[in-house]
Amino acid sequence: MTAMAEGSAPRSAVAHLAPDLPDRPGGAVRLREVAFPAQVELRLDDEDATAFGPRAGQFLCCGMPAPGHAAGAGDPYVLWLGPGWYLAVDRPGSAYGLLAGLRDALGADCGGMCGSAVDVSAARTVLELSGPSARAVLAHGCLLDLHPRTFGPGRCAQTVLAQAQVVLHQTGAADYRLLVRTSYADHLVRWLLDAMTEYV
Amino acid sequence: MLLIPCPWCGDRDEVEFHYGGQAHVAYPSDPDALDDAAWADYVFMRDNPKGWFRERWTHTAGCRRWFNVVRHTVTYEIAGSYRPGDVPPKVAS
Numbered sequence: 001m002t003a004m005a006e007g008s009a010p011r012s013a014v015a016h017l018a019p020d021l022p023d024r025p026g027g028a029v030r031l032r033e034v035a036f037p038a039q040v041e042l043r044l045d046d047e048d049a050t051a052f053g054p055r056a057g058q059f060l061c062c063g064m065p066a067p068g069h070a071a072g073a074g075d076p077y078v079l080w081l082g083p084g085w086y087l088a089v090d091r092p093g094s095a096y097g098l099l100a101g102l103r104d105a106l107g108a109d110c111g112g113m114c115g116s117a118v119d120v121s122a123a124r125t126v127l128e129l130s131g132p133s134a135r136a137v138l139a140h141g142c143l144l145d146l147h148p149r150t151f152g153p154g155r156c157a158q159t160v161l162a163q164a165q166v167v168l169h170q171t172g173a174a175d176y177r178l179l180v181r182t183s184y185a186d187h188l189v190r191w192l193l194d195a196m197t198e199y200v
Numbered sequence: 201m202l203l204i205p206c207p208w209c210g211d212r213d214e215v216e217f218h219y220g221g222q223a224h225v226a227y228p229s230d231p232d233a234l235d236d237a238a239w240a241d242y243v244f245m246r247d248n249p250k251g252w253f254r255e256r257w258t259h260t261a262g263c264r265r266w267f268n269v270v271r272h273t274v275t276y277e278i279a280g281s282y283r284p285g286d287v288p289p290k291v292a293s
């Protein structure tokens with residue numbers, strides 16, 4: 001957050017719910033927020049993707065993901081949102097460098113940019129849901145089949161969870177990331193807390 | 201609930217989509233030549249078959265792309281989906 005006012009810290013969309021989030025190590029299901037991640041959305045047409053996709057992937061050090069998949073194990077990571085549509089996510093505070101690097105990768109350093117790279121850091125917050133019961137909790141309100149035969153680590157999908165649009169990213173055997181619009185985060189966290197009551 | 205095959209995302213629940221009506225309704229090739237009745241026909245009038253129907257859907261909550269679906273209006277069976285410009289799946293009459 002570059003525009004931090006003197007003496008006031010940024011406040012995440014679900015900071016007021018932080019004390020309620022079950023985050024006990026070894027719990028059947030844990031929920032935590034990773035607030036203020038840097039996020040840049042990339043849009044490339046087919047031609048641009050062939051020419052500049054690899055450059056963007058190289059800058060991000062994790063390559064570009066295949067359809068329905070994510071790339072990158074730590075920070076940054078990239079999520080496939082649709083054909084030629086990607087979301088690159090990095091540590092809080094790194095949006096400026098992320099954006100500048102991606103714009104250069106798309107040709108801005110050569111005078112003209114192909115595709116678009118836009119800072120959308122304020123659009124979504126990241127929730128991490130993990131534990132042996134995480135998939136059961138998601139099944140209460142997610143329409144996707146998350147069974148290991150159809151979904152697994154490294155997969156991601158834009159879908160609906162409890163009437164809220166989310167990007168669902170499975171990061172481990174029982175670990176999920178939910179990227180939700182900040183205006184829906186309060187609703188989604190309250191819904192998750194309710195769905196989790198029988199497991200925690 | 202329909203399970204609709206998005207050409208890019210695979211099978212998804214109906215609530216992720218929005219309906220776009222009949223597919224392959226071509227914009228008039230000579231718009232200046234149309235009178236009001238012809239415009240009304242182009243803008244409002246659509247086929248309403250009892251049987252297979254080619255229709256447009258958009259994956260609103262997913263990849264946000266438009267595509268076409270061949271759906272049976274009586275049985276709700278979906279014969280398949282195809283991207284704009286692609287060949288529709290074959291169905292019996």
Ligand SMILES: [Zn+2]
Nearest residue numbers: 206209259263
């Ligand atoms: Zn889709």
